[in-house]
Amino acid sequence: RNAVINACRVHSNLVQLVNGTLTFKKSSVTQAANLSEHKDILSEESICKVVPVIMLQLYINPCLHLFVTPALVLFSFKPAKKLFGGSVQDAFTYITQVFKYEFVTLNNVDGKDLYNEALMFLRDAQCVNDKQGEFGSNNKVILILLHLLQPFVTGYRIVVITLLEMCKRNMQGTPTEILLYSQKVAQKGLAQGLVHPYCLSRDMLKNALFSFCILKYITKNETNGEIRYLPNEKLLRQLACFLDQEVVENSQKEPKCRL
Incomplete structure (x- = not known):
């Protein structure tokens, strides 16, 4: 008190x-x-x-910077099975590239070292089972780590939804238009109790847009001083598939993967 x-x-x-x-x-x-x-x-x-x-x-x-790397390893389990032939490390490498402009601890560090340090933390906390290639018995810590990531995962996914909608309409958009539409999507989810309020953070949405530009998920075009972005539908759909997962209570039932 x-x-x-x-x-x-x-x-x-x-x-x-x-x-x-x-x-x-x-x-x-x-x-x-x-x-x-x-x-x-x-x-x-x-x-x-x-x-x-x-x-x-x-x-x-x-x-959060202290825990983001272990959280990203846990978050990589499902996509590893669906998209990366069961390799958690490959899935982790993919998603750290997406979030490296959000979390400074992911920058200028060897990816393999990051992964191994996170894996050591998760082993010590009984959050992963090396032999089985699945989540460990400490469900409480697993859920805490995964929930810590959710505002960022959802926020980035909202920007992906916005960009895929642009693909559907065969259009480009200015940064301001994309951010405004993303905030409106977030507001709808917030009104339904589906998203964290931080998904409305313009700073986070800007970071997502910057990351997508660097990774070529969107192409930057400038005409008469106006910047517009053209989405890459194939890459964005892969990212949407990675980000589209829920945190559930029975997290031990994650698929067996290679650590």
């Missing part, structure tokens, strides 16, 4: 403790939200609900 009270004092511009209940200060929340950036997507009431969660996620993100 004392730790919470002290934390409230440090962040008194954002939160207040009234009769034992912790609440966000509305004025600070709306100011931090930058209403002009979201007014076409969310009502002010919705922003007041969403922005505090996004702000909390920003606190979580630095800690």
Whole structure:
């Protein structure tokens, strides 16, 4: 309790403790939200609900860097079976390229070393079974790690959905158009309780777009000073297949793979 009270004092511009209940200060929340950036997507009431969660996620993100690599190894199990001939390491190598601009710990490091260190952590935590090539017995930690990734996985998948919709319509889009449409898709999912509020983060959606451009999932064209992106449907569908998986309670039943 004392730790919470002290934390409230440090962040008194954002939160207040009234009769034992912790609440966000509305004025600070709306100011931090930058209403002009979201007014076409969310009502002010919705922003007041969403922005505090996004702000909390920003606190979580630095800690997440400690666990993102093991989480990505676990996340690679299903796609390994479907897309990479059962090789978790190959699937991990693929997805780290996608997220390397989101998580700095994935940059300028040998991919094999990253994988082996993560595997060692997962073995020690009983999250993987080497002999069987499947998840281990520590379901609690497995679920925590997979849930930590979900806002990013879902956010990137939303951008993929937007780009595939452009493919269907045989059109290109400016970065602003793609980001705005992606936020609208995220808002629909949020209203149905299907996505994390952080999926509305413009910074994360921009990172996804930048990553896709580097990896040639989209081609950058510039005409008369205007930048437009042309999607590569084949590569985007492969990525969509990788990202399209749910975190479920019976995670031990993941397919047997090669570690």
